[in-house]
Amino acid sequence: MSWREAAQPVRMQRVAVLAPADLLRDVLVRVADAGVVQFEPDGRGGEAARRLHRVRSGDVAPKLAASRPDLDALEGAGRSDLLAGEAELEGHLSAAVRHGAVAGLVGWCPTPDLPGLTANLTAVGGAVVPLPMPVGVDPPTLLRSKGPVHRSFAGLVRTYGTVAYPDVDPTMAAGVAYVLMFGMMFGDAGHGLLLMAAGVTLAIGRPGRLARWRPAWPFVAGAGFTGILFGLLYGEFFGPTGVLPVLWLAPLAEPVRLLTAAVGSGAVLLSVAYAVAIINRWREGGPRLAVYASSGIAGAALFLGIGSVAGGLYLSSDALAVAGAGVAVMGLVLAGIGFFAAAAGGGAAGALQAGVQVFDAVVRVGSNLISFARLAAFGLTHSALGWLVWLGTATLFGTGLLGAFAAVGLFVVGNALSFALEALVAGIQALRLEFYELFSRVFAVEGRPFQPWHVPTEGAASSGEAS
Template sequence: MNSRAESWTPARMRRVAVVAPRPALREVLVRVAEAGCVELDRGVDDGDEAPGPAARRLRSLGAAPVRPLLSPTPPDLDALRAQGRADLLAGEEQLERYQRAAVPHGAVAALAGWCPAADVERLGARLADAGGAVVPLRAPGGVDPPTRLSEAGRVRRSMVPLVRTYGTVPYTDIDPTLPAGVAYVVMFGMMFGDAGHGLLLLLGALLIRSGRLRRWPALRPAWPFLAAAGGTSVLAGVAYGEFFGPTGVLPVLWLDPLDEPMRLLGSAVAFGAVLLAASYAAGIVNRWREGGPARALYAASGVAGAAVFLGLALLACGVLLRTPVLAGGGAVVGVAGLALAGTGLFATSGGGAAGALQTGIQLFDVVVRIGSNTISFARLAAFGLTHAALGSIVWQGTTALAGAGPVAFAAAVLVFVLGNALTFALEALVAGVQALRLEFYELFSRVFDAEGRPFRPWHVPTQSRTEVTP
């Protein structure tokens, strides 16, 4: 699989067995933990058996949870307890659980798990020095591998939390990280359309990138995402002629939100329809990957739902343009989509009168949801209008005070600065939340029909590596 195809799918997983000679099992597992690329079947929280020696000594300390560490060589557990080294005891406790879970076979022991295909060879070379090996296995039937989204590149890495906040992408589905991130920042920019405010957000992103905000190091990976949101806000502000409000610094290149609200509203709904069409396309691909062509055809988030959406769109265009042929074609396509969706829904309802009633209700919900979800994108225009209105109020107050003497001029500067600060904070919060709401409820609800299981590799650093880290 080439790199371009891999960028649209979760990381490919391999079912593997970590095999080691019994005397070298501890050393091999320490290397697995340090590599941090294998999710072993036996989780570290599975405590059905009696606690091991390290676990008993850790509990006797009564210490708060700590970041586990592992010693490269077997430590003296009593010495660790005497020194209060809860971190090393916590690491040994996890190691004990995996050692007990290892399946013995003659002179060797093995643990099964999942590993990204790209890391299998590197892990095998790492374990070979200790006498261990990584053996590929056949994936068990009916079990999907865990999902790990690609974080290659700063831009993609900054957008991954957007998808993870919604849920875990199923392993068989496409990875929507990049298109979802682009859709989010464009919607944010439409609502936060002011070139001055966008430049402030862009400068904030560059400040985060510089690392000077040391109190919030967790924000640094998100700087490309924030910079993209600031960039789209600048572009929208240029189109609207907004620079810290209607100051006249920029000419109106497209439309003035306050002068042409209906045009902005229509554009927002049309843009939302394009995003919905894209989400249906992704949904069709995902349904095919999840259950084959039949599922892709009959699912309400597959071809059937897309046909209903297309039919309603053509019908609406035909009515607005007074084109009976277009409206009639839309009606036919929409009815065909409802028939397909109804067939799929009835097949899963159990049949009979109750199944038919349930199917009818679900089909009604499909139609209502398509209409309401499309209209929901009108909020892109509504909050864009709100931003423009607040900017206009601040600018009117500023100009009214500016020509009334030195004291009033100072008051005008204060009104301009504080008013824009309040508008920036309020609208950034509102636009961020509303873009997230549209992303999750209108788009992701069609892209995803199930939830995957996140890839949780076992990773515990060794003490020696930690000591040399600055």
């Protein structure tokens, strides 16, 4: 698989599942067991649905019988699982298009699963016919599962929305950006070790009550690793205890330098977000959308131009400032054209609307970049809490035996509270930056998730499952 294929959702194929009308149930049972086809919305329910309503007791996991069952016997035995499966099957059977002796349904199937599905259905007299993609309708999205790290980071993207089918899969980049931002705010090697230990505990799955959180272990361990990394750079180990030397800067001693680094990190992350956004706009609407969209080349030029002007003023470089101003003006013009073209009605009202949107775009670029200053602000807060706990500990420790016991208690309790508070705050703030500053550029349209119909056949191993 090439890197381009790995960076986009699984390719989908529009298909028609066909069978002789009298064999359609057998074919659909195999489709359900394979779990790799998403059909259009179900049709109406039938006799099984009515019987299920009479015997249902809470939620049940539906199953299907390999051969047509006796519904009276299922109701009498209270087999709500098989009745639930038959009810779903009835819905699809009623939605099937029939022409003479042939019946079929239309749906979506991942391209890699087509050969296996075709062979499976051919064995019982069915067929899978590839269909052309419908104009103006994007397929559902299925992101590739690339291992435990990718699955752990995927929750970030799913929480925000579903990646549109033509777009780049941003899962790994989003996860890396999140843990780096978290670590910059949570920079303490001791606290990072505790968080990494929590990740290892989740990976082991013990105690048993933590087993359901096991898929999140790479996310937690990654956040702990970056906390350790920035703790080493800051010289923090459960506060400024002097255990570690300062490899880069001490936050409380050099807050301006830390603030500059935070804003610079934000500029790099925004640049990556714009690059991905340009690719997405091109795939969604072609070169015109990529050029004129505020999250495309127009917005990237405005961002780059404003950054160059700021850099020129900071470095006293007139040439850089003038060049940046030119690039920013070009971005404003392109964005204005795009806003005007999208405005309803055009004319003076459209021009006014476009002008307001251009002004908003300029304000957003500046505010989004400055928003990354919170990486420094909350990093300073973490360091200040660690310093207060360590100062109190050192002061109590020199006041006798009772003071030594009090110092140990303060050190343990203070670090526990600092760890809990800062882990929560850093986690929320990193999520806020991810969603509002980065994802708001990467995503312009939302896709729909691939939701294959999957009902296992009773007494048979599932022949396939959506990844």
